[in-house]
Amino acid sequence: MQLKVQPIQIRAGRYKVVVNTGDAKELGILAGDRVQLRDHSYLTAIVEVGDMIPPGNVGVYQECCEKLGKVCPLTIDLVPTSRPDSVGFIRKFMDRQKLTQEEIYHIIQDMVRDNLTEIEMSAFVTSSYINGMTPDEVEWLTRAMIDTGEKIEFDTHPIMDKHSIGGVPGNKISLLVVPIVAANGLLIPKTSSRAITGAAGTADLMEVLAPVEFTAEEIKDITERVGGVITWGGATNIAPADDKLIRAEYPLSIDPRSQLLASIMAKKGAVGADNVVIDIPTGIGTKVPTMEDGKKLARELIELGERLGMRVECAMTYGASPVGRTVGPALEVREALKVLETMQGPNSLIEKSTGLAGILLEMGGAAVKDRGKELAMETLRSGKALKKLKEIIEAQGGNPDVTHTDIKPGEHKAELPAPADGYVIEFHNKRIVEIARLAGAPTDPGAGVWIHKKKGEIVKKGEPLITIFAEKSWKLTSALKSAETDYPLIVEGMLLEHIRSIRII
């Protein structure tokens, strides 16, 4: 059917057109069906049906216009066509039939090319969540995610990498782990994420010190030059399917296990990692509530690594309290820098960072068995880690002369005082993150929470439990109001039993 083109100045996120109800009936198509747009070129688009487009016209969203040529054509021929094969494969997956490697590849490829509608995407992630995937399917999903994106191929090996499952606030350890590992001659091209629902992702932290948006080629260059990078994965085209999956999962608050595994390992596989350490924070309020859950996840990650030719080791870490005493970009960077500069800082941060770095040093052959942590600690103490971080900052275009005192939190601050004498008997990670976010984190880097008292610590009435920092006073007000309404820490006058802080790693 030849239709007059009405360009729509809106990006639909997909190749999409709008057809008048009458014309759609005539063409025998409904919303969600596909049509081929035929001009001098061909393009398959998703159909919307509506009466805002007059009969004889077709509304063409911006992506289609751009794809069709510099100027949107005046008229276009519309021919109904079948849905992509991958929609059939998703249906098969809904029916709990095992998918082949090729079928999974097609689904992921169509996802990356924006060929699937939101309804189809949601059906896939919902089915993944309910039905799960076999180990074969998870492997194929991971391979498809790697192969539909950019890959980095290093000439030198081994390549080291590190990932945290997340769920624990203040987890700034990459700022220490990456320079410790790189300072010992190993290559560690760390791509990381920005916070989606958290207060600060590793990319948000590093951005306080240097730019984090680099292409795959640049990541390779910098890593080869200085031994490591800390960049934002989203700036590359590495495993682009991951972002598409997250966009469908986030609105449903789900994180299907198969996609959790594939997402982590695809990003490691795409940078050519040989040895990977994965931090699994465990405990109430984290993504992995019990040790048993953690061990199961570790086994799955190790097995998936084997299938992909990567050596994976997992560290179960204490996650029921924040790492260190700061949450939010600037505060966390300040705390990490201070440790690098002075070895002064929270034990939880130093122990965890050197523990994980030590595992990598052993895996990469820089330390002998059981001596990795010692070497990591020595690298930190000697200032070599700080020197390496400065090299990385400089290579990424930041100021290498920065010191922790240069990093200023937001100028607006407020304290939350203890309502009584006693011990902190409950500490709610999620509330701390909510308060930091209300204060502006991660968008305002100066926003965050300084934690004075952690679980099991003693406090006197009126002493501050936390200090909230913000760049904007109205955000401070909102964060403080939330904190006062629902305390993130619970203090009781008397503890029946003194719960000693649990040793980290």
Next chain:
Amino acid sequence: MQLKVQPIQIRAGRYKVVVNTGDAKELGILAGDRVQLRDHSYLTAIVEVGDMIPPGNVGVYQECCEKLGKVCPLTIDLVPTSRPDSVGFIRKFMDRQKLTQEEIYHIIQDMVRDNLTEIEMSAFVTSSYINGMTPDEVEWLTRAMIDTGEKIEFDTHPIMDKHSIGGVPGNKISLLVVPIVAANGLLIPKTSSRAITGAAGTADLMEVLAPVEFTAEEIKDITERVGGVITWGGATNIAPADDKLIRAEYPLSIDPRSQLLASIMAKKGAVGADNVVIDIPTGIGTKVPTMEDGKKLARELIELGERLGMRVECAMTYGASPVGRTVGPALEVREALKVLETMQGPNSLIEKSTGLAGILLEMGGAAVKDRGKELAMETLRSGKALKKLKEIIEAQGGNPDVTHTDIKPGEHKAELPAPADGYVIEFHNKRIVEIARLAGAPTDPGAGVWIHKKKGEIVKKGEPLITIFAEKSWKLTSALKSAETDYPLIVEGMLLEHIRSIRII
């Protein structure tokens, strides 16, 4: 956040706004989150994020503009708000936790109010498909679908109704069943559907004879006046959730059992039906392949009816071949009218129609047990059914003087000849429907297929198997090409065993 309004002249199907990426970050919201629009009134809208809207602006789709007032305001305050509770209930449902009646009501209410995104809708129907629903949940779903729409309350009872599960082409029996039942003094307010993937729904058929779009109030009036109606349910606000569910299910080609049951029974419940007969076409190529499946479905429908206070009886009918010999609006109406006028016509049509009408006559007390079919046949033979149909046609605004010879199929036609002597050993319902649709059905009422030979019938080489009718010659060409490429009937020179046509009902 106060933002400048940019009206978007597009209907989004929901209350939706577009926020610039930077502003969204500042507000801490992502695509699919909700915001409150605050002007002099409040409105909750779904967020899209994109860079086509400049910072400081908000793109406001048409539905929002209309809801906010006659003229879209110049600026509006945007405040992030939580997702509707029903999104949490959908998540609970994904986790296979049993939903309460109130939770199901909330989901359906938000669906009807267009408060759910496509991702959320798809997660609900996908979960329904994979996890199923308990009988309690199906009952509550049905009640919610009834209560979130319009209801008809008749002063006289009993109210009769009829439904077919569908999946068999040429199923024009409502054109006979409704007048037979109404001619015997019973009320039958039949709302029906248009074909979505079929060649002609009952509403498409009736529209050849009279208008079919009436409000619930008009349906009540006409039924009380002449005993029956045959209207398009989509014109009313009866069980509006059904249409929303179908829009999410169609793109995935799924029809979850729970929604199949609820959809049928909600429409019957909303018109206050006391006695319902349900036609379950069974056999290869139908929605219900085996007798066992059919019996299971029948039990579920009867049980759901009991829960809702409706008496339901089911008729398992032969569905592997079309009913009668015509498929497509005009052809089917012509065939049905001819039977009403002359009692001349295919046995499959007469037997099935009087069989189902007979069940209703017995249920409604118009006939004694086991004599319903006889009375139905007598009503047909005596011309009372024809007289009643004419009354209904007139009451709906059509021409009551119409005869079957007035109904003309499309002027373009072509025959598909038998390639050899022999019996028809295979007959593909789905191919017949595809060919009828390619010829233009149901949009072009004159388009369709006349079936000369059915399964088990003998044919000589060169004799026509089917005749294809179309209103437009290019559609005829396309349908004929498809038919020739992949024959809908298979003729073999010899049958190993003569399969006698199975007796209907």
